Amino acid sequence: MAAQARRHQRRNQVLSREQILDAAIELLDAGGEGALTVRALTERLATGSGAVYYHVGARDELLDAATETVITAALATGPSEEGATPEGQIRDVALALFDAIAEHRWLATRLTLQIVRNPAGPVTVRIFERIGRQVGALGVPRASWFQATSTLVHYILGAVSQHGRIDGDASGVGPDADREEFFDGTSTAWRELDPEDHPFLHAVVPQMREHDDREQFQSGIAIVLAGLTHLRQRIEGVPCTTY
Amino acid sequence: MAAQARRHQRRNQVLSREQILDAAIELLDAGGEGALTVRALTERLATGSGAVYYHVGARDELLDAATETVITAALATGPSEEGATPEGQIRDVALALFDAIAEHRWLATRLTLQIVRNPAGPVTVRIFERIGRQVGALGVPRASWFQATSTLVHYILGAVSQHGRIDGDASGVGPDADREEFFDGTSTAWRELDPEDHPFLHAVVPQMREHDDREQFQSGIAIVLAGLTHLRQRIEGVPCTTY
DNA sequence: ACCTGAACACCGTTCAAGT
């Protein structure tokens, strides 16, 4: 009764775009991309397939919209501290993406797709703008801004894509159990390789077993940032003893 | 007649695993992942669907096998020069992957998937072993080998994933025309954004328009390598004036 | 051992029809 103000709403609109997206995200979180079928969605919403097409469009657009919703929410939390360093703010953005994908595994594939196919869309724009500004603040010369930012984004996407491991199947028996099993399998497989042909993999088995994904990700960011700083200083001729 | 030596071959085997994979790769190259249907494949091979399942298994295994075939071929070309530097050899591997994906766009998605889901498979093993050895030769301390190699592989995968742009649709009107159009669209879209909210994207439009993907990729590798070297030297306490 | 192809259980998408 109170909401009679909405224009052009002749009949009672029982379904909204947000409701559809929320239901879609639930299905995706529970069972991966394969679990998001139009039929499963309409059943959950107790509606017909046409309603989904009316409100959000085809399945691909539905996936894009769900991606945009989650990424926007993940990036909404501003910089963690006043006066944080540029390095810290870049790390914050990267970790926000990392954590979003940890919570929504299907995002790994979809985020890359979105950035690749829709460079003018809000997801790509927000990520590039957030990181790019800090690259400037880092002291990278203006002519290298695009190169530097692209390198950071590429690393972040590559690293973060490794965490959408379990795909089409069910929600599974808790990520920890899966994780243990996964690393056990990998390390025994690597150990069974011919040591003559694979000295590196043999040497690295213990490190692989004990590494923490999130820590490794942060170290990776630090490495890329160190590379940017190093090359900048070579370019500008600043004596390297200043850092 | 000459081949009567093959054991267990009662009847004339008219179809081989390689023939199926070759036909699959042709379909993938021509029309992307969406074009590889069991029906299209069996029509091209003039056979029944059961034959495909008999020789290579389900569609997912077919895609994995095709990926393995192409990546193995791409990595088969050895180091380009005797006595090349570790940096040069890492760049060679990276460029081999870059070029393979430029030729087979569908590889972008599938290579990441393979590395993520099948760490003990030949594709992952070969890439990690090739790069990992050079990381050692680079002087990275042994305890950081896995971290350093993972960072490189993550960057390479992330960067290289950006080049499988056109997906399900047809082979298109030549990549150059597509490319021009794509960058035109992106730059006008970025220019239309509010300059107050997006100073970085506005500043970077000309760089985006003129950049060369392959060059940018090589610079990115150089940045990551610089980061590895820099951090190594900080750890080992080598005075930074030596480089 | 190798291959056929009909049959099955799904898909995404459209669209005339209803309110």
Added chain:
DNA sequence: ACCTGAACACCGTTCAAGT
């Protein structure tokens, strides 16, 4: 304007049957 749901044109996969 908003929604329904039958109908359509596809999928991947299986499996009894053939040679």
